[in-house]
Amino acid sequence: MLMKNNLTCQMFVRCEKAWIDAIEKHIDYSDLIDDYIFAGLTNFEMYDNTPVLLKAILFNRFASWISADVAEFKEWYNDIYLNAGRDTVTSKLN
Secondary structure (H helix, E strand, O other): OOOOOHHHHHHHHHHHHHHHHHHHOOOOOHHHHHHHHHOOOOOOOOOOOOOHHHHHHHHHHHHHHOOOOHHHHHHHHHHHHHHHHHHHHHHHHO
């Protein structure tokens, strides 16, 4: 499992930058959302205030770089991204 380190923080920053760019530049990431839905993640953490597009980008990168296992993504998302990553990323983006 990917540990919290500088590489993890870089991944978070890149994913969140891609999400911001998608919104500002109207980039179509519907294929990533389709993959996210196809993986059965439609209702995953629906009330955590993370936009679906950002979750889809995180899932896409996680599947490409670490593992395509949905259970591993869910564990990583909750343990690393939600609990450790957000504070680190926010400080890097500000």
